[in-house]
Structure formats: structure tokens, C-alpha cells
Amino acid sequence: MSFALNGRPGVSEATRERILRIAKEMNWRPHSAARALGGARADAVGLVVARPVETIGVEPFFGQLLAGLQAELSAKSIALHLMVVEDTAAEIEVYRRWVSEHRVDAFVVVDLQVKDPRIAVLEELQVPSLILGGPGRHGGLTSVWADDRKAMLSVVEYLAALGHRRIAHLAGMPAFHHTARRMRALRDHAKRLELIDAVSIPTDYSDAQGAAATRTLLARSPRPTAIIYDSDVMAVAGLAVAAEMGVSVPDELSIVSFEDSVLTRIVHPPITALVRDTFALARQAARSVLAAIEDPGSARDLETATPILTVRGSTSPPPGDAIHETV
Amino acid sequence: MSFALNGRPGVSEATRERILRIAKEMNWRPHSAARALGGARADAVGLVVARPVETIGVEPFFGQLLAGLQAELSAKSIALHLMVVEDTAAEIEVYRRWVSEHRVDAFVVVDLQVKDPRIAVLEELQVPSLILGGPGRHGGLTSVWADDRKAMLSVVEYLAALGHRRIAHLAGMPAFHHTARRMRALRDHAKRLELIDAVSIPTDYSDAQGAAATRTLLARSPRPTAIIYDSDVMAVAGLAVAAEMGVSVPDELSIVSFEDSVLTRIVHPPITALVRDTFALARQAARSVLAAIEDPGSARDLETATPILTVRGSTSPPPGDAIHETV
Structure with missing residues (x-):
């Protein structure tokens, strides 16, 4: 002073x-700008989430994210400054306010969009920001990502090798970068893998939409012999619908979840899933955020492990008649 | 100024x-103390949680809590200032630090203990604090609670009415106020309800311990005909163990979960559960916190709805030979 x-x-x-x-x-x-110039730290990392507030309590992803971030941040006595907002516009408003009030030293940004208006704002605000998502689409900001395209391919190639030709994909929201990459991976490789049917159906990730879309798919003739679910909640809901409709898993229907959690492991049969360590991913994100706070010029693009397909009881070759069906 | x-x-x-x-x-x-005296607000509510950081991502309770708090707070542009710590001592240290640095306007305190050292500290710090838990044990601080004793009685009386005489309770940690109340309710009413066996087994709430304790119980002879689980994760893990051991639910074993969530509803059979609206409880907690910030003298003890027993497919009368067994 x-x-x-x-x-x-x-x-x-x-x-x-x-x-x-x-x-x-x-x-x-x-105060605020003056404090920031003086190097005083807020000792907090901001996390602003634009999702329906009810889904926060349902998605295991969110809890894992918070836990992984805190595992690194709390060791440095850095808090998470958290707010749930209605939409992206409100999210951007909070970014501007928290930066001007110097409430946080950095942001962790989730749900990267295909055309994401938050990136330019965060670059303009010159606050260290870590984008969970990629590759690309995150401007000059630091990013930590896993390859959803490769992950999707590992699922589809496995199902095709088992003999599945009609594969449905209950996707999340296509505005999300990672959802778009999954959908495109399935579409781009359907022909090479000699699939007769390869459809992605967008949902809101809820168990309700997961169940409803599964009922629709299983009522079709011929119906898909394998369904890939973009979330664990939807996969477990889909498994319950199969039981309710008398469709045997895995004999008549194979189920794969794109997210693993306690949910997929404790149902019967346990569900084949892509195991991504969200906790570890969030820890890496926290380490990258801490590095960005120390040296704002250190922005980089860090690919983490591609989720690994872990085969459990919910997948098998399709019924014999489905294997011999031709295009 | x-x-x-x-x-x-x-x-x-x-x-x-x-x-x-x-x-x-x-x-x-x-700054800080001066700012507080001058009435400046931090526009943040503190939440410090002393639980193993991994369990945060597994327990649906935590997500529901955050969602419910944010549903009220974000409407007033108040953030949650969140930290996960190792133990109660570290939690108390964070309370002291955040108050001296004026980082929060109030605290929400979870996991009320039977002898809780945090209460005296928060009273001494004179910061508005909302205790999630009770009745009693929260000094002069505001509290929002549901009656775990009544809730446990509603479960045990229902099982006894169905004819169950050997009931096991996979409890949480007895140091928690609500766990102690559940265990005592079962013990105190076992004789009146003519139970032959009524045992509470403490666990750490994990699916691993839930599964392990279920295996032990089902290996006993005679085994319990009904198990009450203190968490949804443990109940679903218990259901999977029953399937694995060839014990039919509900014909040979009734299962009740003390917590309801998407987990208990999507398994097969769906699990009879105490439905408590954690989201609504957290909203009420947030409203009480906002009231305490406005008027720190308004501390009071607010009982919310007792969780309601919702019967699903996992409970039925016990096998015939168990009904006719005498003391």
C-alpha cells in the first residue's frame, strides 16, 4: 500500500x-483490480454450471468432479466458489462479476459447446481458465480432455466384432462438443463396420428420457440388438425397461454405458461401460488450474487417458437370426 | 467510507x-472485519464437509444438497463457498479462517455429531449458521431437521406387521446424531414389536461395506428376513449380493433403504424406501440461512417432514417358516 x-x-x-x-x-x-495487480489471491477457484439444478443431484459426474477438484485444491487451502445458473448468458454474467469483484483466481469450465461463447469472454477477462473438454474449440485457454471419438469407436468396433449390425446410440445434447464427436464417430464408421442401422438419438441425459427412448427402440421391428447410452443413469434406466418389456439382457439386447459409476456396477447384470476416471480427470484439471494461476502464460492442451471399455455381463453376441441378417 | x-x-x-x-x-x-462491521456482504455461504473426498462423488445426498441450496441461493446471486477437508479439526480451522477473512456471510453445517465440537466454535464466531440435523445438539444455532427416530419406527413397525421377527440394520457411523437416533429407535422398540433379533451394524456407508455386511448376514443361520440399509448405495449393493447368493428378494429377504434416489427406483425389483426430499430440505435450509443472514437473532429449530415409507417390490411377508418361529 x-x-x-x-x-x-x-x-x-x-x-x-x-x-x-x-x-x-x-x-x-x-480492492478488486488493485488487489489483483498487487498479487493478492482470492484463494478460490470458480465453477459456474449452467444445468437444470435438479440434474446436479442425479448425475454422479458432478459429485466426482467436485471431489476430484477438491482433492487437489483443498490441500492448498483453495476453496471452490460454486454457482448453478439457468443458461450460458447467466454463466457469462457471473464470470464477469466474479472477476471484477476478484472473488476467484481462476475458473474451471465444463460442458464445452461446439460453438462456445464463453471462450472469448474468458480470454477477454484474462483470468486463468481451465476448459474440461476438447480437443480444440477452447481458444488459447488451458484444456484437459479425453478423446470421445476414439472412445466411441472402441465401443462400436467391439459390438460390430460381436456381430451386432443394428446399433442405437442414446446421446446427450448435440450442442455439446463431446456429444457431437461421439455422434460423428458412429456415423462416420457405420459403413466400414457394415452396420445396417446406426442411429444417434439426442436426449437430456435424464433417466426419464433414457427409459422413454429405450421403449421406443425396443418396440421397433427389427429392433436394435445393442444400445449405447451416453450416461450411466440412462443405461440403468434402459436395463430396467428391457426387464419390464421382457427383453433379455444380454441374450436379446446388449447394453453399453458411456459413463461408469457405482450405478453400472451394482445392477444385475452389471453393465459393460467405458471406464473413465472422472475423479482423476478432475484432479488433473485442478493441477492444471493451479499451474495456470502460478503462470497464466502456461496455457496448454492436455489429453488425458481415453476411457477404457470394461466388459461386464450386459454385452454378448446378438441372437443368431440377427447375425445372419444381410444388408 | x-x-x-x-x-x-x-x-x-x-x-x-x-x-x-x-x-x-x-x-x-x-477490508475483512471493517467490511463486516460496515455491513458489506461476501455474497457467499460456506459449506465445509469433512468426509472422504471419494464418497462425495458416490453419495447422491451430496449432489441433492448442493442443488437444493443453489436453487435458493443463486436466485439471490449468492455463491456456495465449498471445501472438503479431512476431519472436524480441519473443518473448524476453515470456519475460523473464512470468518476472519470475511469470505462468507453464513455457514451450512452437515453431519451433526452426537457430541459436536463445531457448535461452540460457530457460536463464538457469531456467524449465522444453519445446522442440518437435530433435534437438539445444535446449541443456539438455527437448525433444520427431520425426525430419524419416527422414520425408523415407521419402517420397523411395517416390517413387524408383515411378520418379520429377525431384522438387521446396516447403519452409518454411530458418531452421527441421526445414526444414533435410528439405532436407538430399533433397540428401544424391539421387545414391544416381539422381534427375536434386531441388530444394528455400523458401516462407512460404502457399497463395499454394504455388500460385505450383507454377505455376512445372509450366511448366518437363521438369517435375517429383512435388512434396513441406511443408504441407497448400500441397499442396491445388498440387492446385488442377494441375487449373487441366490436369495430371492422379496420372497426370502425384504430390503428397505433409508434413503431414496434414482438408484432405488431403477433396480429390479425397485426398493422400498423412506422418501425424504433432500432437495426440498436443502431449499428450506437455504431459506433459513438467508433469514439468518438478514436477522442473525432469528435462530430457530425447524422440523421438516418426516421421511415417508414408500413401499415397492423389495418387501413382502417373510417365508412361512420364519413367521411361525417363536421366541
Whole structure:
């Protein structure tokens, strides 16, 4: 504070001392921008999530994300400053406000979109930001990502090798970068893998839409012999629908979940799933955020492990008649 | 700021104006204690959780809690300032630090203990605090609670009415106030309900311990005909163990979960559960916190709805020979 007053024109030495004494007595401190320039830390990382507030409580992903972030941040006594908002516009407003009020030292950004308006704003605000998602689409900001295209291919190639020719994909929202990459991977490789039917159906990730779309698919003739679900909640809901409709898993229907969690492991049969360690991913994100706070110029694009297909009881070759069906 | 300087001895009008002008140019603000006295708000509510960081991602309770809190707080642009810590001592340290740094306007406190050292500290810090838990054990602080004793009785009386005489309870940790109340309710009413066996087994709430304890119980002879699980994760894990051991649910074993969630509803058979609206409870907690911030003297003890027993496919009368067994 005294440094900021040094050499200030029009401030005598006596006045300077008086100001500093009063400021000290009053416990005044440089605020917001001034504080930021002075290097004071907020000791908090911001996380603003634009999702329906109810889904936060249902998706295991979110809890794993918070846990992984906190596993690294709390060791440095850095808190998470968290808010759930309605939409992307509100999210951007919160970014601007928290930066101007110097409430956080950095942001972790989730749900990367195909055309994401948040990137330019965060670059303009010049606050260290870590994007969970990629590759690409995150401007000059630091990013941590896993390859959803490769992951989807590992699922579809496995199902095709088992003999499946009619594969459905209950996707998330196509506006999300990772959803778009999964859908395109299935579409682009359907012909090479000699699939007769390879459809992606967008959903909102809810168990309700997962169940409803599964009922629709299983009522078709011929119906798909394998369904890939973009979330564990939807996969388990789909398994329950199969039981309810008397469709045997895995004999008549194979089920794969794109997300693994306690959910997929404790049902019967346990569900074949892509195992991605969200907790570890979030830890890596936290480490990258800490590095970005230390050195804002260190932005880079870090690919983490591609989710690994873990085969459990919910997948098998399709019924014999489905194998011998030709295009 | 100008108010704070008014009438200050030894400060001339000219110096006062000069100080204010410089303070404004430098973007100085009253800090921490001074800010608090001046009524400035941190616009954040603190939540410090002393649980193993991994369990945060597994327990649906935690996501529901955050979602419900945010449903009320974000409407007022109030953030959650969140940290996960190792133990109660670390939690208390964070309370002290955040209050001295004026990072939060209030705390929400979870996992009320039977002898809870946090209560006296929060009273001493004179920061509005909302305890999720009770009745009692929360000193003069505001509390929102549901009656775990009544809830346990509703389960045990229902099972006894169906004819169950050997009932096991896979409990959480007895140091928690709500766990202690559940265990005592079962113990105190076992004789009146003519139970032959009524045992509570403490666990750490994990699916691993839920599964392990279920295996032990089902290997006994005679084995319990009904198991009450303190969490949805453990109940679903228990259901999977029953399937694995060839014990038919509900014909040979009834299963009740003390917590409801998407987990208990999507398995087959769906699990009879106490339905407590954690999301609504957390919303009420947030409203109470906002009231306590507005008027710190308004502390009170608010009982919310007792969880309601919702019967699904996992409960039925016990096998005939178990009904006719006598003490």
C-alpha cells in the first residue's frame, strides 16, 4: 500500500504518512483490480454450471468432479466458489462479476459447446481458465480432455466384432462438443463396420428420457440388438425397461454405458461401460488450474487417458437370426 | 467510507477530502472485519464437509444438497463457498479462517455429531449458521431437521406387521446424531414389536461395506428376513449380493433403504424406501440461512417432514417358516 503512494504527485510526506496510518487503523485494503495487480489471491477457484439444478443431484459426474477438484485444491487451502445458473448468458454474467469483484483466481469450465461463447469472454477477462473438454474449440485457454471419438469407436468396433449390425446410440445434447464427436464417430464408421442401422438419438441425459427412448427402440421391428447410452443413469434406466418389456439382457439386447459409476456396477447384470476416471480427470484439471494461476502464460492442451471399455455381463453376441441378417 | 471518517479527531476537512479522493482513485475498500462491521456482504455461504473426498462423488445426498441450496441461493446471486477437508479439526480451522477473512456471510453445517465440537466454535464466531440435523445438539444455532427416530419406527413397525421377527440394520457411523437416533429407535422398540433379533451394524456407508455386511448376514443361520440399509448405495449393493447368493428378494429377504434416489427406483425389483426430499430440505435450509443472514437473532429449530415409507417390490411377508418361529 505504501508502495502505491510513493512518488504520487501532490501528496506530501506528512499527508502520505497520515493516510497510511488512517488506512491501517481502518483496516482498509486495496480492492478488486488493485488487489489483483498487487498479487493478492482470492484463494478460490470458480465453477459456474449452467444445468437444470435438479440434474446436479442425479448425475454422479458432478459429485466426482467436485471431489476430484477438491482433492487437489483443498490441500492448498483453495476453496471452490460454486454457482448453478439457468443458461450460458447467466454463466457469462457471473464470470464477469466474479472477476471484477476478484472473488476467484481462476475458473474451471465444463460442458464445452461446439460453438462456445464463453471462450472469448474468458480470454477477454484474462483470468486463468481451465476448459474440461476438447480437443480444440477452447481458444488459447488451458484444456484437459479425453478423446470421445476414439472412445466411441472402441465401443462400436467391439459390438460390430460381436456381430451386432443394428446399433442405437442414446446421446446427450448435440450442442455439446463431446456429444457431437461421439455422434460423428458412429456415423462416420457405420459403413466400414457394415452396420445396417446406426442411429444417434439426442436426449437430456435424464433417466426419464433414457427409459422413454429405450421403449421406443425396443418396440421397433427389427429392433436394435445393442444400445449405447451416453450416461450411466440412462443405461440403468434402459436395463430396467428391457426387464419390464421382457427383453433379455444380454441374450436379446446388449447394453453399453458411456459413463461408469457405482450405478453400472451394482445392477444385475452389471453393465459393460467405458471406464473413465472422472475423479482423476478432475484432479488433473485442478493441477492444471493451479499451474495456470502460478503462470497464466502456461496455457496448454492436455489429453488425458481415453476411457477404457470394461466388459461386464450386459454385452454378448446378438441372437443368431440377427447375425445372419444381410444388408 | 466517508461516514467512517466523519468526526474523526485530528483529521481536517481538507485531509479528509484528500484521503477519500486518493482512496477512491486507488480503489481501496474497507477490508475483512471493517467490511463486516460496515455491513458489506461476501455474497457467499460456506459449506465445509469433512468426509472422504471419494464418497462425495458416490453419495447422491451430496449432489441433492448442493442443488437444493443453489436453487435458493443463486436466485439471490449468492455463491456456495465449498471445501472438503479431512476431519472436524480441519473443518473448524476453515470456519475460523473464512470468518476472519470475511469470505462468507453464513455457514451450512452437515453431519451433526452426537457430541459436536463445531457448535461452540460457530457460536463464538457469531456467524449465522444453519445446522442440518437435530433435534437438539445444535446449541443456539438455527437448525433444520427431520425426525430419524419416527422414520425408523415407521419402517420397523411395517416390517413387524408383515411378520418379520429377525431384522438387521446396516447403519452409518454411530458418531452421527441421526445414526444414533435410528439405532436407538430399533433397540428401544424391539421387545414391544416381539422381534427375536434386531441388530444394528455400523458401516462407512460404502457399497463395499454394504455388500460385505450383507454377505455376512445372509450366511448366518437363521438369517435375517429383512435388512434396513441406511443408504441407497448400500441397499442396491445388498440387492446385488442377494441375487449373487441366490436369495430371492422379496420372497426370502425384504430390503428397505433409508434413503431414496434414482438408484432405488431403477433396480429390479425397485426398493422400498423412506422418501425424504433432500432437495426440498436443502431449499428450506437455504431459506433459513438467508433469514439468518438478514436477522442473525432469528435462530430457530425447524422440523421438516418426516421421511415417508414408500413401499415397492423389495418387501413382502417373510417365508412361512420364519413367521411361525417363536421366541
